[in-house]
Structures are given as C-alpha cells and as structure tokens.
Amino acid sequence: MVADPADLPNVTHALAKAGLDDVPALTERLMSAIFTDNPEWTDYRPVPREDLWEGCRQYLERILQILSGEVDISDRDDDVAAAIGRRRAEQGVPLEVMLRTFRLGGRVVWEALVDQAHRDGADPDAVLGVATSIWRVIDGLSSTLSTFYRNTELERLRRDDQRRHALVEDLLAGRARDVAFAQRTAKELDLPTGGSYLVVVAEMTDDGGFALRGHSEALAALHFRSVWQVRADSLVGLIALEQHPADRALGALRPLARARVAVSPEVQGLAEVGLAHQLALTTLDTSPHGAVELVTLEERFPQALLVQSPDLAQRLLETQLGPVLALPVKERDMLLDTLTAWLEENCSTANAAVRLHCHRNTVLNRLHRITTLIGQPLHGRTAYVSLSLALSALDLKNNRDR
Helix, strand or coil: CCCCHHHHHHHHHHHHHHHHCCHHHHHHHHHHHHHHHCCCCCCCCCCCHHHHHHHHHHHHHHHHHHHHCCCCCCCCCCHHHHHHHHHHHHHCCCHHHHHHHHHHHHHHHHHHHHHHHHHHCCCHHHHHHHHHHHHHHHHHHHHHHHHHHHHHHHHHHHHHHHHHHHHHHHHHCCHHHCHHHHHHHHHHHCCCCCCEEEEEEEEECCCCCECCCCHHHHHHHCCCEEEEEECCCEEEEEEECCCCCHHHHHHHHHHHCCCEEEECCCEECHHHHHHHHHHHHHHHHCCCCCCCEEEEHHHCHHHHHHHHCHHHHHHHHHHHHHHHHCCCHHHHHHHHHHHHHHHHCCCCHHHHHHHHCCCHHHHHHHHHHHHHHHCCCCCCHHHHHHHHHHHHHHHHHHHHHC
C-alpha cells in the first residue's frame, strides 16, 4: 500500500519528536562517527571534547526540532548552525571538516528515525519521505554554517590585519625599546628581536600605485624576512638582514623602484626600528619630487642634514651664496654652474673648463667674480664644505619649488 502524501509530514513529525528523547545517545553516536572519520583527532584538536560534544548535541537536537515542527527556520538563518559556524571558525577547524560532520549528523539522525519507523511499523514510502525532509534540513543548516563560518573568518582576518597594522605602527613609533613588547611583537610578526634591520619608505606613484612592486617576493626569494605596511600615501617595510648583507637587499629592491624610495642605514634590533624609520623619512625628503630612484642615507648625508634643519639650511644658503643669487638669472646660473663644476672636479680649473666647454682662464675669472661677490675665499676645507652644502641646499629648495 502506497502512503498518502498528506500523511508524510505527520510521520516525519512523529518520528522526530520520538527522537528528541534520544538526543544524548545520538550525540554519542555522532562523536563515535567523528572519531572513526578522523582517528588522529587532528582536525578537531583546537576544540575541547566537552565543547565538541555540546555542539553535536545542539546540532542534532536542532535537526529533530525542525523535523518535528517545533522550530521553523523557513524565513531566517538558524541560530544554532550560525553559532557553531562562528565558534569553529574562531577555533580554526576547517570548514570542510564541519560540513562533513554535519553530514555525519544527518546520517545518524536518518538511521535513528529509520529504526524508530521500523519499531512503529511505519509505511516504507513514508520513511523515504522522511529521508527527503532530513537532507533538506541538513542542506539548509549546512548553508547557514558555511555563511557564518566564512563571515567569521573574514572578521578574524580583519582583526588580525588590524592587530598586525597596529604592531608595525608601534614598532615604527619606537615602542620596541620595551623588551617585552619587542619579544612579543617579533613572535607575532615572525621577525627576530636582534640582528640588523633596514626600514624602507616608498611613496605612492601618480597612478595610485606604490613605488615598489614585487618587493616581498623578490626579498623572499633571497631568504629575507620582511614585513610591509601600507599607509595612506606610502609603503613602509621592515627588512630583517640576519646573516645577509644589506647590499643584497638593496640590489633586489633597486630595480623595482617606480618612484621615490628611501632606505635607512642598518640598525640593531627592533628597538632601533623607530629611529631607522625617521632616518628613512628624512632620506626620502632628499630625493626630488618626480624622481624614480632608490636612495640610502649614506648616499645623501649632506642633504639629510639640511633637510633636518631647514632654517639653518636657508641661513647657510643666504650667507654663502646670497649675493650670487641676487644677480640676473643668466649671470647667476653661469656662476653657479661654474662653482658646481669646479667643486665636483676637486677644485681643478682645468677639468672644470673641459666640463663647461670654456677656457681655463674663463673659469678663473668666474671664480674670482664669485669671491668678490660673497666676500670670502673659495679655497680651504671650511669654504669647500660650506659652499658644497649651500649648493645642496639650493638644489633642495629648487626641487621643493617645482
């Protein structure tokens, strides 16, 4: 005799209600199935056994509550499946493991209801209808589990990113002078507390990208450990040198520069990363806007000193070159070019003349003109240093004014 379809829901409800009394026993069966499916217990290692047992109990009870008609989730996500999904995601249980457990739970319920149906002498067609209802419920609960699991994973990743961001910012601010903080942060960021570090600052390019691309991969290929932080207008990196020479890291990064990139000198340990960051920022300010280059502090010490003391740089410029700068543009530029060439050619008038495509006497006359204008000799260590710094200050000023 074929069962009346109208009776199928009633059969399902009756069997499920009877099953609610057996939830603890069903939970033990599901726990046994989980251990059989995962004998090494590795997938559920982060979950205390009592926690897993309670989660299984709640899940099986919810299946039977839905099948019995006690709970209706047709217009909402199930709160039990949602809670399990959130908790297991926080504990790090893989989603595929949870979905497999939900299927195992469905099988446990199905087998229990089949046994109950046989004891009650239920129509076989009605029992098949129960199967359809069970797996519809399992699919719905699994969907809810997946949704809340993935949402929790995303939230956890955002929290991890926020914490990582905060830790790096604290390092750049110099907080690693606190030994306990340095040790804890090194562990979380997978960095050594000691050894040499470089700090890199790369500006954003005109198209909205960063001045370095593929930096992490390039360094990782050379076995450097590094951490990178994206800011509103720049990219900041911490590179642990460990046993590697700094030049090797610079060699990997230099070809990747697409705008201005500055690198600090080597510093010792995380405790000095804050200082290194400030030195890298100062070094970046020595590079003209629009330049495509990677520069180090060692390459820009004079300019860095001037950047650090802008008022002093302006006073130096005025006292050393003020009268020259006051000349008409054509004469001013001619004298400045001559002075620059002469200093860069180790104060050789002959070499400067070749460089400027003029006679040596012309160079001498121009240098004499400069001496007269500024009222002091061009020769001597103090004069060489002061004039060279003044020319660097002028370059920095011109770069800023562009």
